Structure formats: C-alpha cells, structure tokens
Amino acid sequence: MDIDVTITEMARAARKAAREMARCPSSKKNEVLRCIGDLLGERSAEIRTENQRDLAKAREQGLSAAMIDRLTLDDAALSAMIDGLREIRALEDPVGATTASRVRPNGLEVSRVRIPLGVIAMIYESRPNVTVDAAALCLKAGNAIILRGGSEALHSNRVLADVIGEALRRCGLPPQAAQVVPVTDRRAVEALLRQEAFIDLIIPRGGEGLIRYVVQHATIPVLKHYKGVCHVYVDQGADLDMAEEICFNAKVQRPGVCNAMETLLVHRAEAPAFLPRLARRLEEAGVELRLCPESLGILPGRTPAQEEDWPAEYLDLILAVRVVADMDAAMAHIARYSSSHTEAIVTSDYERARRFVREVDSSVVLANASTRFNDGGQLGLGAEIGISTSKLHAFGPMGLEELTTTKFVVLGNGQIRT
Amino acid sequence: MDIDVTITEMARAARKAAREMARCPSSKKNEVLRCIGDLLGERSAEIRTENQRDLAKAREQGLSAAMIDRLTLDDAALSAMIDGLREIRALEDPVGATTASRVRPNGLEVSRVRIPLGVIAMIYESRPNVTVDAAALCLKAGNAIILRGGSEALHSNRVLADVIGEALRRCGLPPQAAQVVPVTDRRAVEALLRQEAFIDLIIPRGGEGLIRYVVQHATIPVLKHYKGVCHVYVDQGADLDMAEEICFNAKVQRPGVCNAMETLLVHRAEAPAFLPRLARRLEEAGVELRLCPESLGILPGRTPAQEEDWPAEYLDLILAVRVVADMDAAMAHIARYSSSHTEAIVTSDYERARRFVREVDSSVVLANASTRFNDGGQLGLGAEIGISTSKLHAFGPMGLEELTTTKFVVLGNGQIRT
Numbered sequence: 001m002d003i004d005v006t007i008t009e010m011a012r013a014a015r016k017a018a019r020e021m022a023r024c025p026s027s028k029k030n031e032v033l034r035c036i037g038d039l040l041g042e043r044s045a046e047i048r049t050e051n052q053r054d055l056a057k058a059r060e061q062g063l064s065a066a067m068i069d070r071l072t073l074d075d076a077a078l079s080a081m082i083d084g085l086r087e088i089r090a091l092e093d094p095v096g097a098t099t100a101s102r103v104r105p106n107g108l109e110v111s112r113v114r115i116p117l118g119v120i121a122m123i124y125e126s127r128p129n130v131t132v133d134a135a136a137l138c139l140k141a142g143n144a145i146i147l148r149g150g151s152e153a154l155h156s157n158r159v160l161a162d163v164i165g166e167a168l169r170r171c172g173l174p175p176q177a178a179q180v181v182p183v184t185d186r187r188a189v190e191a192l193l194r195q196e197a198f199i200d201l202i203i204p205r206g207g208e209g210l211i212r213y214v215v216q217h218a219t220i221p222v223l224k225h226y227k228g229v230c231h232v233y234v235d236q237g238a239d240l241d242m243a244e245e246i247c248f249n250a251k252v253q254r255p256g257v258c259n260a261m262e263t264l265l266v267h268r269a270e271a272p273a274f275l276p277r278l279a280r281r282l283e284e285a286g287v288e289l290r291l292c293p294e295s296l297g298i299l300p301g302r303t304p305a306q307e308e309d310w311p312a313e314y315l316d317l318i319l320a321v322r323v324v325a326d327m328d329a330a331m332a333h334i335a336r337y338s339s340s341h342t343e344a345i346v347t348s349d350y351e352r353a354r355r356f357v358r359e360v361d362s363s364v365v366l367a368n369a370s371t372r373f374n375d376g377g378q379l380g381l382g383a384e385i386g387i388s389t390s391k392l393h394a395f396g397p398m399g400l401e402e403l404t405t406t407k408f409v410v411l412g413n414g415q416i417r418t
Numbered sequence: 419m420d421i422d423v424t425i426t427e428m429a430r431a432a433r434k435a436a437r438e439m440a441r442c443p444s445s446k447k448n449e450v451l452r453c454i455g456d457l458l459g460e461r462s463a464e465i466r467t468e469n470q471r472d473l474a475k476a477r478e479q480g481l482s483a484a485m486i487d488r489l490t491l492d493d494a495a496l497s498a499m500i501d502g503l504r505e506i507r508a509l510e511d512p513v514g515a516t517t518a519s520r521v522r523p524n525g526l527e528v529s530r531v532r533i534p535l536g537v538i539a540m541i542y543e544s545r546p547n548v549t550v551d552a553a554a555l556c557l558k559a560g561n562a563i564i565l566r567g568g569s570e571a572l573h574s575n576r577v578l579a580d581v582i583g584e585a586l587r588r589c590g591l592p593p594q595a596a597q598v599v600p601v602t603d604r605r606a607v608e609a610l611l612r613q614e615a616f617i618d619l620i621i622p623r624g625g626e627g628l629i630r631y632v633v634q635h636a637t638i639p640v641l642k643h644y645k646g647v648c649h650v651y652v653d654q655g656a657d658l659d660m661a662e663e664i665c666f667n668a669k670v671q672r673p674g675v676c677n678a679m680e681t682l683l684v685h686r687a688e689a690p691a692f693l694p695r696l697a698r699r700l701e702e703a704g705v706e707l708r709l710c711p712e713s714l715g716i717l718p719g720r721t722p723a724q725e726e727d728w729p730a731e732y733l734d735l736i737l738a739v740r741v742v743a744d745m746d747a748a749m750a751h752i753a754r755y756s757s758s759h760t761e762a763i764v765t766s767d768y769e770r771a772r773r774f775v776r777e778v779d780s781s782v783v784l785a786n787a788s789t790r791f792n793d794g795g796q797l798g799l800g801a802e803i804g805i806s807t808s809k810l811h812a813f814g815p816m817g818l819e820e821l822t823t824t825k826f827v828v829l830g831n832g833q834i835r836t
Binding site for chain 1: 437440441514520522526528531533535536614618619633634637639640641657660663664666667668671753771775776777779780781782783784785786787788790791792796797798808809810811813814815823824825826827828829830831832833834835836
C-alpha cells in the first residue's frame with residue numbers, strides 16, 4: 001500500500017463528505033450521534049474483544065499501568081462515551097447562525113453566517129475514547145474528520161470507526177465523514193500534514209514531541225497547546241484559607257493534566273504565614289516542593305529550585321515555589337515562563353484583581369478560583385476537543401463553536417462598484 | 419550583521435512593546451495615529467526624497483510602469499495615507515469588549531474578553547503605503563507589528579518607519595511597536611518565520627510564490643489568500659440587464675485585483691440571449707473571451723478555453739466562460755475550481771438564491787451584486803489588512819476585529835473542582 005496515495009484518497013473523500021455534512025440539518029446530525037451511542041451498546045462485546053487485542057499487546061510490550069488504564073474500554077469507559085454523545089447531542093448546533101449583520105448605505109445586506117470548518121484531522125495518542133468524542137463533536141459541527149490515533153489503540157480505533165461509519169450509513173450520510181487512518185506509520189502523519197488541498201485544520205493532542213513535529217511539518221493550520229505551565233499568585237492580603245484550598249486543588253486534585261498548577265508565586269508579605277501551612281498540607285499529599293532561596297529560608301531542608309524548574313511542566317506531584325516582591329514581579333515571572341495556558345490570582349484587592357485578569361496574557365485567567373477550571377465543560381462550552389494556547393482562531397478550550405468559522409453572505413439587488 | 423540575531427532581537431523587542439500596546443487606552447492609540455498623519459505632512463519633503471531614491475533605482479532596473487506607479491509616494495498617495503489614518507482612528511476599538519459571558523452553576527462568572535493578538539509580522543512587496551496602513555491597523559488593535567516590505571521600497575519604508583516610530587515616541591509609547599526590517603535579504607524572511615516564541619501571526623501579501631514560500635517555511639500561524647478565482651453564475655430566469663451590469667463591473671472595473679471575476683458560468687437556457695450582448699460590451703472594453711465548446715457555438719471565432727483556464731487567476735482583461743446545465747453544475751464547477759475567495763449568483767429565484775449563498779463554500783458569497791464587494795471597506799469592516807481564504811480565525815476580509823482574539827476571564831470567590 002502506498003501511504004501517500006491512501007492518505008490523499010482518504011482526504012479527498014473526506015472533503016466530498018464534508019460538503020454533505022455542511023448541508024445536513026441538526027436533527028439528522030443528532031440522529032447520527034444517537035445511533036453511534038446505540039451501536040456502542042449493541043456491539044460492546046465486539047469492541048471489548050478488539051480492545052483486548054490492543055491490551056494484550058500493550059502488556060506484552062510492558063506499557064505502564066497508567067497507559068494501560070487509558071487504553072482500556074471497559075463498561076465504565078463505554079458508558080462514559082455514551083454519556084458524552086448524549087451531552088453533545090444536547091448542545092446547540094452552531095451552524096447557520098448569523099453572528100453579525102448590517103445593511104450598507106447602498107442597500108447591500110451583509111451578514112456573517114456560521115459554517116463548518118470542513119475537514120479536520122485529529123492526531124492523538126493512546127486514548128481510544130478520543131476517537132468517539134472527537135468524531136461526535138466534529139460531526140455535530142458539520143465537519144468531516146480524519147482520525148489518526150496511536151498504534152497501541154489501533155484495533156480499538158478501527159472497530160470504533162466502523163461503529164461510527166455504520167451510524168453514518170444508517171442515517172443516509174457518507175461514512176467517509178469520519179475515517180480512521182488504518183496505518184500508524186509516522187509517514188501517514190507526514191502525508192496528512194501535506195493535504196492542504198483537502199484538510200482545513202489539524203488538531204494534535206499528546207506529548208510535546210508529537211505536537212512540535214506536527215507544527216514543524218504542517219502547511220495546514222494547526223490548533224494546539226504544547227504544555228500547561230500554570231501559575232497561582234497569592235497576593236498580599238489574600239484570604240489564606242481560600243488560597244490554601246485553591247492551591248491544594250490546583251496542584252493535587254489531578255496532577256497529571258495540563259491545567260494543574262506547576263508554579264506557586266507568593267507575595268513576600270504572606271509567605272511566612274502561608275507557606276508553612278500550605279507545605280504541610282501538600283507534603284501530606286505527597287507533593288515535592290522546589291523552592292526559591294527566599295521560600296527555602298521559610299521552609300528549610302527542601303529541594304532548591306533550579307532555573308529549569310520555572311518553565312517545567314511536571315504533570316506530577318511536584319511544585320515550584322517563588323516568593324515575589326509584588327504583583328508586578330509575579331506578572332513579570334508569568335510573562336517570562338508561562339505557556340499562556342492558565343494563570344490565577346488569589347486576592348482581596350479590587351484593583352489588583354482587575355489588573356491581573358486584564359494584563360495577564362493567557363488563554364484563561366482566573367481570580368479566586370482554581371486553575372483546574374480551564375476546561376470546556378467547566379466554562380460552559382459543553383464538551384471540548386482540546387485547548388489552544390496560540391491566539392489564532394481559538395485561545396483556550398475549544399468547543400463546538402471553535403469547530404466552525406463564518407463566511408460573509410451578501411444579498412443585493414444589482415449593486416455594482418463605482 | 420548576523421541576520422538571525424538582528425531579527426530575533428527585533429522580535430523580542432516587539433513582544434515587549436506588544437505588552438505595553440495591549441494596555442494602551444484607545445485615546446492614546448488614536449493620538450498615535452493622529453501624530454503619524456501630522457508627521458507625514460510635516461516630513462513630506464523628506465519622504466519624497468527617500469521615495470525618489472527607490473524610484474531612481476526602479477527606473478534603472480527597468481521595472482514596469484505599473485510597478486513604478488505602485489511604488490510612487492506623490493501628494494495624492496500621501497493624502498490617501500493620511501485619509502486612511504483618519505478612517506482607522508474613527509473605527510471603534512475592539513480591545514476589551516466582552517463578547518460572551520455566563521454565570522456557571524457554582525457561581526463562577528465566565529467571560530470572553532477581546533484582546534490584541536500580540537506581535538504581527540507583515541511580509542509584502544512593493545507598495546510603501548501598506549507600511550502605514552498595516553501599522554495603523556495593527557497599532558489600533560493594540561498589537562506590535564514587524565514590517566518586511568520589498569527591496570524596491572526599502573528607502574521609502576525606512577523613512578515611513580521612522581515617522582511611525584517618532585509618533586510612538588512622542589506619545590510615550592515604545593517605537594519597537596512598529597519596526598521595519600532593515601534588510602530585504604530572503605534570509606530575513608526565513609528568520610522571521612522561525613520566531614514562534616515572539617510572533618503570533620504572519621500576514622504575507624503579494625504574489626502566490628511569496629505566499630507559498632511563507633506557508634511552507636512558517637511554524638507560526640499564517641493568514642493569507644493565494645489567489646482569487648472568482649465566479650459569477652447567471653441563473654435561468656435572471657434579470658439579464660442586471661446580470662450584464664454585474665458581470666461587466668466584476669470583470670472590467672478593476673481587472674487586476676483579487677475580487678475581479680475570472681470565470682463566468684451561464685445557465686444553458688439564458689446563454690443564447692445573454693452571451694452575445696455581454697460579449698459585445700466586454701469586447702468593446704478590450705476583454706478577451708476563452709470559451710467552452712457550447713459558448714463557442716454561440717460566440718464563434720473566439721479562443722476555446724483549455725483545462726488550465728478554469729483554475730486561472732488572470733488579473734487581466736481575460737474571461738473564461740462556461741455554459742452549465744443548471745445551478746448544481748455551476749456549484750460543482752465552483753467547488754472544483756474556486757479559490758474559496760468570492761462567488762456570486764445573479765438570479766430571480768428565491769430558493770436557488772438561498773441554496774447558492776448557503777452551499778457555496780467561499781469567504782464571500784453574493785446574490786445579485788458584483789464580486790468586487792469583497793473588501794473590508796465595502797462590507798462595513800472599515801479598513802482591511804488583507805483577505806483570508808483559509809477558514810481558521812478569519813475567512814474573508816480582515817479588519818480590526820480580526821487582529822484581535824479573545825481570552826477567558828473567570829471571576830470566582832474560592833471555587834475549586836471536586
């Protein structure tokens with residue numbers, strides 16, 4: 001099989017299917033999602049069998065328990081996918097909405113109308129549930145999708161793709177609207193990244209290496225985040241009980257995700273009172289602290305922070321801590337080291353809260369709330385397909401609306417330019 | 419001079435200046451624009467002298483009259499720039515607006531707030547007026563800009579950059595908010611395209627070759643259009659007087675621009691009546707017709723169209739013509755050959771007008787109006803910095819709002835995730 005030819009044919013077929021999806025009314029798109037859910041139930045034994053093939057190979061290859069966990073499609077995972085489909089079905093269809101309109105002095109009626117993006121390629125790693133979640137979001141927004149998951153999940157992804165294709169066919173829609181790349185060769189990714197004629201957007205999700213590779217090689221627009229180096233700044237005069245709850249939640253509730261806190265910045269005036277109580281709580285939960293010289297003075301005997309700790313995304317029970325002279329110093333630290341993902345301030349001061357949320361240049365900026373809220377569901381977008389930390393098109397969590405764009409529709413009665 | 423080092427330092431300085439521009443109130447940004455206008459007047463003699471150096475070189479090198487015309491900064495060109503600045507000053511500042519907000523069940527107040535993109539690099543060819551127009555739009559939207567014009571305009575661009583820098587300084591803002599790359603070596607472009615750490619967006623404007631080069635080499639998001647292969651479809655039952663006016667305007671009023679018509683599609687039922695009258699008018703204006711076999715039957719003795727005429731952007735007094743069986747055939751032709759730029763239908767039929775504007779997948783779709791209206795000013799956006807035919811972030815003409823993005827601002831009172 002020539003991979004380039006295969007991928008080009010898939011992309012061409014997706015473009016054709018996308019034209020049909022773009023015209024598809026909401027009721028039919030919802031029917032597809034309902035049908036995918038039904039088929040996941042009906043074909044669960046088969047899905048489990050295919051998933052077992054991936055799991056057997058994963059165990060053979062000695063993959064970590066965490067990897068195997070993410071790969072597993074048990075009853076709970078299947079139920080979660082079915083629930084996810086129900087949620088997406090309940091979301092309002094963004095396609096066709098007029099987002100702005102005006103009548104020009106010459107009588108032209110100009111509107112901006114929301115339309116699907118077209119063909120979206122999703123490149124991701126081991127989690128097979130992404131296959132269903134991403135396909136459902138893209139289809140609901142009227143797009144076609146090409147899915148390229150990791151080799152560890154190939155059998156699971158193939159059967160899930162087959163389920164989605166069957167649902168599309170049953171509803172009279174082209175199964176090419178959701179295709180899984182049948183090979184996991186790196187060359188399949190390279191070939192995808194060159195399909196500028198047929199693919200409108202690439203969304204890579206996974207490790208920083210994969211994402212950098214995609215950005216380096218794509219001539220198609222990419223939405224992505226490399227990493228989340230999220231900061232909490234505890235301001236002078238902050239409610240320290242609140243600060244403790246927020247910091248503990250941001251670091252410990254789920255340390256392996258991109259919106260977990262990686263660096264704590266504390267105002268010098270609060271550090272002596274705040275750091276010991278927070279350290280006690282964090283260390284009880286198994287968190288290792290990496291401390292700047294000043295915080296090390298307050299919490300002796302811990303690990304000193306090195307320069308490489310400030311830009312680090314630990315994704316683990318590790319926290320870098322720095323004492324700062326004031327909010328300007330905190331914002332300067334953030335401007336230098338943040339990944340533009342999520343930053344929070346804990347403060348009681350009106351003007352500093354206002355300045356922090358206005359001036360910090362990250363996709364989600366919070367006052368008096370945990371960084372863990374950078375999530376499409378939590379912020380009210382419904383399900384999300386990922387988080388973007390580059391500013392074009394989407395900055396922050398991407399929901400249904402971010403899977404669309406607008407075109408200009410102009411209605412006239414013979415207007416010409418003079 | 420090491421070009422990589424120079425460009426990296428420029429980009430780093432632009433990033434720093436962008437932080438200051440992002441905080442700058444509208445009144446001060448408008449003051450900068452006013453000041454640029456004043457200085458263009460005060461320093462006009464100097465600007466003309468520098469422009470003469472470029473013009474002398476252009477004549478020496480035997481550049482075409484059209485190129486020399488675009489390069490010339492005479493009184494009219496300077497006045498036009500000053501008028502443009504006044505228009506941009508009058509536009510509403512998009513920065514800081516809340517575009518959506520909701521209160522979540524847990525009490526979190528979530529809003530999306532419009533912010534500048536950050537640092538924009540503009541890569542363009544010979545027109546020095548772009549230097550001032552683009553800088554004014556980017557500054558008004560709170561961004562910093564790096565301008566890399568063509569070597570033919572180097573002296574003109576340098577003095578214009580100096581004017582803009584002086585205006586920024588006079589208003590207490592960093593002159594690094596608008597910088598002209600002082601070398602026109604291709605390596606300067608390559609170096610710009612690698613500044614992912616400091617530059618948020620690249621906008622190339624010029625020939626397709628330049629734009630493809632930028633897309634190929636950039637790891638930074640690019641907004642662009644390669645070309646405009648714009649279609650007008652004259653439907654069965656169309657008002658043929660209206661159709662004639664629209665087609666004549668779309669082809670002849672300014673044939674060298676991207677929103678001029680390049681291909682005419684005519685319904686079979688109207689072709690015998692419509693083509694002869696339109697041909698008479700177009701040919702009087704010097705238009706060469708390239709005809710499909712069926713239209714050649716109606717208008718014998720003209721040039722037959724070849725396959726390469728359908729995707730061609732002539733930018734000249736040439737028109738490809740094809741007779742089609744119905745609107746579906748017209749839309750299929752457009753789906754195959756269009757550049758997603760601008761397409762128009764001339765029709766009297768309600769349902770076909772509705773289907774055409776809904777189903778044609780181009781950045782501007784018109785009913786009963788000339789393709790020449792794909793322009794930021796004409797569509798009511800105010801001045802435009804370019805037109806995008808890729809769907810991410812902006813699809814169609816890009817005005818002030820397209821030079822911004824939104825971030826999420828989340829205000830809480832101690833919320834954590836459970």
